[in-house]
Amino acid sequence: MRTYNMILKGIDSIDFPRSISREGVDLIKKLxxxxxxxxxxxxxRGIDDIKSHE
Incomplete structure (x- = not known):
């Protein structure tokens, strides 16, 4: 049930580990x-937006 509730809240409610850079978290959230x-x-720009992401 907890997983289901997190899915409903969306990607912005996820706490990522500190080992993932800010840019990495931003990329994951945007994808x-x-x-x-x-x-x-x-x-x-399609795939070029992904390639040029920090």
């Missing part, structure tokens, strides 16, 4: 957006 139109790689 896991609920709305596909908001996901990194879905916009006009």
């Amino acid at each position: 896991c957006r609920d709305n596909p139109a908001e996901r990194l790689g879905y916009q006009k």
Whole structure:
């Protein structure tokens, strides 16, 4: 049930380990957006947005 509730809250409610850099967390969160139109790689530049991410 706890996992289910976390899924409902979305990716922004996840606490990532400190061993993952800020840029890494940002990349993961942008790739896991609920709305596909908001996901990194879905916009006009597509895969180039992912490649150029910090």
